[in-house]
Amino acid sequence: MGMERWTWRWRWRWERFYSGFCTIPNSSISQPDSVQLQYVFTLCARGQLQEALSLFYAINKPNSQAYATLLQGCARHRCLDQGRALHQHMLAHSHDPDLFVTNHLINLYAKCGCLEVARQLFDQMPLRNLVSWTALITGYDQHGRSDDCFRLFSSMLAHHHPTEFAFASVLGSCNCIRGRQVHALVLKTSFDTYVYVANALITMYSKNLGCDGAWAVFQSMPTRSLITWNSMLAGFQLCGYGAQSLDLFSQMHSDGIGFDRATFLSVISSLCSDDNDVVLGLEHCYHLHCLALKTGFVSQVEVATALMNAYSKLGGDVSECYWLFNETSGCRDVVSWTGIITSCAEQKPEQALLLFRQMKWEGLNPDCYTFSAVIKACAGLSTECHGSAVHAQVIKVGFEEDMVLANALIHAYARCGSICRSEQVFNRMEFLDIVSWNSIFKAYALHGKAVKALQLFEQMNVQPDAATFVSLLTACSHAGLVDQGTKIFDMMIQNYGIYPQRDHFACMVDILGRAGHLLEAEALIYKMPMEPDSVVWSALLGACRKHRESKMAELAGRKLMELDPKNSLGYVLMSNIYSSEGCFHTAAFIRKEMRGCRVRKEPGLSWIEVENQVHEFASGGQRHPQREAICAELEVLVGKLKGMGYVPETNSALHDIGEEHKEEQLFYHSEKLALAFVVMNSGRVCDWKTIRIMKNIRICLDCHNFMKLASDLLQREILVRDANRFHQFRGGLCSCSDYW
Numbered sequence: 001m002g003m004e005r006w007t008w009r010w011r012w013r014w015e016r017f018y019s020g021f022c023t024i025p026n027s028s029i030s031q032p033d034s035v036q037l038q039y040v041f042t043l044c045a046r047g048q049l050q051e052a053l054s055l056f057y058a059i060n061k062p063n064s065q066a067y068a069t070l071l072q073g074c075a076r077h078r079c080l081d082q083g084r085a086l087h088q089h090m091l092a093h094s095h096d097p098d099l100f101v102t103n104h105l106i107n108l109y110a111k112c113g114c115l116e117v118a119r120q121l122f123d124q125m126p127l128r129n130l131v132s133w134t135a136l137i138t139g140y141d142q143h144g145r146s147d148d149c150f151r152l153f154s155s156m157l158a159h160h161h162p163t164e165f166a167f168a169s170v171l172g173s174c175n176c177i178r179g180r181q182v183h184a185l186v187l188k189t190s191f192d193t194y195v196y197v198a199n200a201l202i203t204m205y206s207k208n209l210g211c212d213g214a215w216a217v218f219q220s221m222p223t224r225s226l227i228t229w230n231s232m233l234a235g236f237q238l239c240g241y242g243a244q245s246l247d248l249f250s251q252m253h254s255d256g257i258g259f260d261r262a263t264f265l266s267v268i269s270s271l272c273s274d275d276n277d278v279v280l281g282l283e284h285c286y287h288l289h290c291l292a293l294k295t296g297f298v299s300q301v302e303v304a305t306a307l308m309n310a311y312s313k314l315g316g317d318v319s320e321c322y323w324l325f326n327e328t329s330g331c332r333d334v335v336s337w338t339g340i341i342t343s344c345a346e347q348k349p350e351q352a353l354l355l356f357r358q359m360k361w362e363g364l365n366p367d368c369y370t371f372s373a374v375i376k377a378c379a380g381l382s383t384e385c386h387g388s389a390v391h392a393q394v395i396k397v398g399f400e401e402d403m404v405l406a407n408a409l410i411h412a413y414a415r416c417g418s419i420c421r422s423e424q425v426f427n428r429m430e431f432l433d434i435v436s437w438n439s440i441f442k443a444y445a446l447h448g449k450a451v452k453a454l455q456l457f458e459q460m461n462v463q464p465d466a467a468t469f470v471s472l473l474t475a476c477s478h479a480g481l482v483d484q485g486t487k488i489f490d491m492m493i494q495n496y497g498i499y500p501q502r503d504h505f506a507c508m509v510d511i512l513g514r515a516g517h518l519l520e521a522e523a524l525i526y527k528m529p530m531e532p533d534s535v536v537w538s539a540l541l542g543a544c545r546k547h548r549e550s551k552m553a554e555l556a557g558r559k560l561m562e563l564d565p566k567n568s569l570g571y572v573l574m575s576n577i578y579s580s581e582g583c584f585h586t587a588a589f590i591r592k593e594m595r596g597c598r599v600r601k602e603p604g605l606s607w608i609e610v611e612n613q614v615h616e617f618a619s620g621g622q623r624h625p626q627r628e629a630i631c632a633e634l635e636v637l638v639g640k641l642k643g644m645g646y647v648p649e650t651n652s653a654l655h656d657i658g659e660e661h662k663e664e665q666l667f668y669h670s671e672k673l674a675l676a677f678v679v680m681n682s683g684r685v686c687d688w689k690t691i692r693i694m695k696n697i698r699i700c701l702d703c704h705n706f707m708k709l710a711s712d713l714l715q716r717e718i719l720v721r722d723a724n725r726f727h728q729f730r731g732g733l734c735s736c737s738d739y740w
């Protein structure tokens with residue numbers, strides 16, 4: 001009793017001493033070593049490793065227990081240097097590490113990634129036990145040395161029965177064949193009843209062999225922990241089984257299992273799987289959002305960011321993302337900033353750039369993912385200046401070599417109309433992957449430069465994929481290269497063994513149809529091995545419109561209405577065909593049907609940037625505050641162009657449909673308004689060489705004629721990006737040679 005009190009007093013005094021000064025104690029204070037050692041253990045248990053070490057080095061006779069405890073602390077906190085110093089101290093004081101201490105040394109070196117040192121110690125051991133083997137196996141697994149891990153595990157079997165930890169580690173680094181072998185051993189040794197091992201089996205199966213094996217293990221488990229459920233959820237997410245993941249989550253909910261952050265993150269991520277319906281996915285996203293609010297998980301930055309990413313991937317409202325982002329104020333990190341920038345990138349690119357600036361004001365450094373999101377936003381803007389400003393920052397922070405960013409820049413510059421800068425980025429890249437090649441082909445296609453794309457294809461030194469051929473075929477279709485397009489299509493199948501998908505067929509139908517080979521295009525559709533989708537039919541419909549072929553158009557229009565009842569193109573075209581043939585009743589019926597299906601035409605919108613401000617114009621001009629002045633300016637412009645031979649295309653029976661509302665007057669198409677606005681402000685923008693207009697849908701024949709003449713009248717280059725491609729109007733001509 002007396003001894004205990006004494007110890008307690010000393011411990012209390014040591015505690016006071018250390019929490020006050022945390023310095024190395026004066027070794028002249030002669031305290032019994034055992035007391036000091038006791039205190040080393042206490043400090044270690046509290047996680048005060050530095051203080052524990054300082055005290056330890058002042059002790060005259062350290063013992064194995066102390067070394068072991070401290071080594072364990074170093075391993076836990078991944079303090080390799082301190083651990084190494086302890087090891088040296090041990091050797092210098094000729095304290096021969098016993099089995100117990102050596103195991104701790106192996107554990108330390110293995111955890112910190114010094115696997116060679118750990119292995120050396122392991123090999124030199126005169127005697128090893130189960131812990132020695134398991135420590136090294138775990139180390140190999142944690143540092144991705146799967147071959148070494150499996151080999152060591154196999155040699156272990158000659159000496160010991162594995163522990164559950166050894167099983168879990170080896171399963172973590174198994175491929176499918178080894179995984180099955182280990183599973184067999186698990187069953188033989190009855191380790192399948194250990195939750196820890198079964199969880200590892202679930203993860204191993206879903207990583208290597210799809211979800212069936214994982215599901216079988218999951219179902220056979222008599223008891224499951226939360227980690228089991230999370231592993232299965234993560235497995236479904238990994239395999240892209242969004243629906244199953246959601247089902248499992250609702251089962252967890254009804255079984256009263258509860259959930260944690262990892263559960264939430266897996267389920268939210270699985271909302272964006274390909275097999276999920278977008279509308280349904282968005283609904284689930286709202287539910288999970290509510291649940292996160294109720295349970296308070298929403299305030300955790302990872303959960304909020306995951307929800308934000310799900311909303312933006314599912315095309316949800318940006319304001320929801322904004323709300324979530326504001327929830328995380330106080331603990332925002334680069335990941336959550338990147339999340340909100342990504343959410344805005346497509347729908348609100350200017351907003352994304354603003355947020356990017358704000359993030360930097362708050363002193364956070366963007367990473368590759370942030371830059372990738374901002375570059376994506378730049379692709380949605382009308383001028384290349386934002387793209388080049390971000391590009392400059394990418395170079396400044398040393399990400400220039402990053403392939404993902406370079407690929408994104410190729411795309412962004414092309415979208416902003418600067419194909420030269422796209423080429424520059426592409427040519428400067430040291431390494432090119434399939435995405436780099438596909439990006440440059442896509443850029444050429446967007447600019448109608450099919451010949452360049454085909455020439456570059458000859459130099460391609462990476463195996464092309466399906467997307468490569470979509471870009472090449474698109475380029476051919478934009479340039480009217482029928483023979484080359486057909487050659488590429490055949491080459492894809494014969495030389496590269498790539499089986500054509502719907503996209504490839506749609507391109508071919510487009511190529512043949514636009515060039516006037518309508519019957520061949522139709523025949524190709526009937527030859528398709530899969531059911532043609534709405535994209536294929538609308539390609540044929542577009543061709544029929546161009547060549548005023550009403551019979552075939554009727555067929556294509558019907559198919560389009562069946563397959564894509566929300567798409568206005570089929571309805572509008574059909575009603576126009578009927579009214580042009582005098583069947584006004586039928587035409588009216590189709591329009592009524594369209595309204596009944598709540599099909600709304602996408603309004604024609606154009607954007608231009610004047611003095612760093614983006615102006616939006618809607619067809620009809622309702623959206624702009626200076627509507628009157630713009631319309632007056634437009635009238636003057638139309639008058640001048642008429643003097644140059646401009647005749648408005650009022651025959652809109654077969655063309656012009658699908659581009660703008662028929663009832664809206666041709667004169668007030670959004671791109672014409674945008675051009676009038678530029679002319680109005682030409683005093684402020686006189687240094688512009690090029691007038692850049694962006695448009696959400698395709699340019700109509702009338703506007704195309706209008707722009708050609710306007711480029712001649714104004715003596716300026718006019719660059720119009722429509723939904724499909726670029727039109728570069730110069731001196732009365734367009735780069736598309738009227739082929740679009």
Ligand code: ZN
Nearest residue numbers: 669700702703
């Ligand atoms: Zn138009």
Ligand code: ZN
Nearest residue numbers: 727734736738
């Ligand atoms: Zn054109």
